[in-house]
Amino acid sequence: MDTTQLLKGVLDLAVLAVLDRSDSYGYDVVRRLREAGLEDVGDASVYGTLRRLFKAGALNSYVVPSEEGPHRKYYGLNDSGRTMLARSAKTWGTFAQTMNDMLDDVEKR
Amino acid sequence: MDTTQLLKGVLDLAVLAVLDRSDSYGYDVVRRLREAGLEDVGDASVYGTLRRLFKAGALNSYVVPSEEGPHRKYYGLNDSGRTMLARSAKTWGTFAQTMNDMLDDVEKR
DNA sequence: ACACAGTACTACGCAATGCGCAGTACCGCG
DNA sequence: CGCGGTACTGCGCATTGCGTAGTACTGTGT
Numbered sequence: 001m002d003t004t005q006l007l008k009g010v011l012d013l014a015v016l017a018v019l020d021r022s023d024s025y026g027y028d029v030v031r032r033l034r035e036a037g038l039e040d041v042g043d044a045s046v047y048g049t050l051r052r053l054f055k056a057g058a059l060n061s062y063v064v065p066s067e068e069g070p071h072r073k074y075y076g077l078n079d080s081g082r083t084m085l086a087r088s089a090k091t092w093g094t095f096a097q098t099m100n101d102m103l104d105d106v107e108k109r
Numbered sequence: 110m111d112t113t114q115l116l117k118g119v120l121d122l123a124v125l126a127v128l129d130r131s132d133s134y135g136y137d138v139v140r141r142l143r144e145a146g147l148e149d150v151g152d153a154s155v156y157g158t159l160r161r162l163f164k165a166g167a168l169n170s171y172v173v174p175s176e177e178g179p180h181r182k183y184y185g186l187n188d189s190g191r192t193m194l195a196r197s198a199k200t201w202g203t204f205a206q207t208m209n210d211m212l213d214d215v216e217k218r
Numbered sequence: 219a220c221a222c223a224g225t226a227c228t229a230c231g232c233a234a235t236g237c238g239c240a241g242t243a244c245c246g247c248g
Numbered sequence: 249c250g251c252g253g254t255a256c257t258g259c260g261c262a263t264t265g266c267g268t269a270g271t272a273c274t275g276t277g278t
Contacts (some may be wrong), residue, residue, distance in 0.1 A: 005118025
């Protein structure tokens with residue numbers, strides 16, 4: 001099975017969780033997600049997700065120049081984003097639990 | 110957040126898990142998934158998934174006439190399907206764990 | 219006899235989303 | 249001065265879940 005399909009709908013949540021720790025920019029979010037265990041996440045997916053979340057009003061954004069490369073477009077959670085994170089985390093939790101229950105039944109043989 | 114997107118890539122696994130219990134047909138698989146907690150699953154998605162899994166060689170299929178309605182197209186796991194189930198379940202497990210770890214960090218504040 | 223609900227499946231097209239790839243651009247190093 | 253690392257944008261594709269319509273069979277109520 002491909003982790004690609006598993007990411008669908010969960011990448012939003014993962015990105016929100018990363019940003020909840022501290023404001024960050026695309027390139028760094030990718031790095032943090034990979035370190036956290038989502039090794040196969042594509043950079044284009046993350047940039048796309050950030051843009052989508054921003055457009056949806058969950059993030060604020062500001063540009064910071066960098067001495068070690070091009071400028072960085074930082075993103076941070078606003079109130080709407082924090083609400084979304086809480087709600088998504090809860091939805092994920094119940095969903096994951098449901099799946100685990102189904103699979104427990106399978107393993108029990 | 111919509112459970113629709115969460116289902117992506119997991120519906121295969123859920124259907125395989127249901128079929129691992131016993132052979133079944135589309136209409137019944139939908140019922141079982143809903144009872145298990147996936148209440149929002151669409152019937153077209155399940156029928157589509159069954160056809161896809163069959164086409165991929167994970168299922169065998171046979172038609173059984175019914176006295177209480179139209180015929181039923183039963184599906185059952187074959188060896189390839191059981192292998193797929195085992196592998197997918199493992200992938201899901203690691204993935205879910207990764208996500209839960211990330212969210213634990215968030216809750217811990 | 220006939221409409222209707224429940225059962226069971228197929229087919230068509232849409233929407234969301236992750237990804238590959240190309241392109242732009244800035245930096246420091248050999 | 250090219251090259252690798254940093255950082256972002258945009259385009260188009262593939263997968264997959266879903267809504268809707270259509271077909272078809274059975275039993276029930278009127």
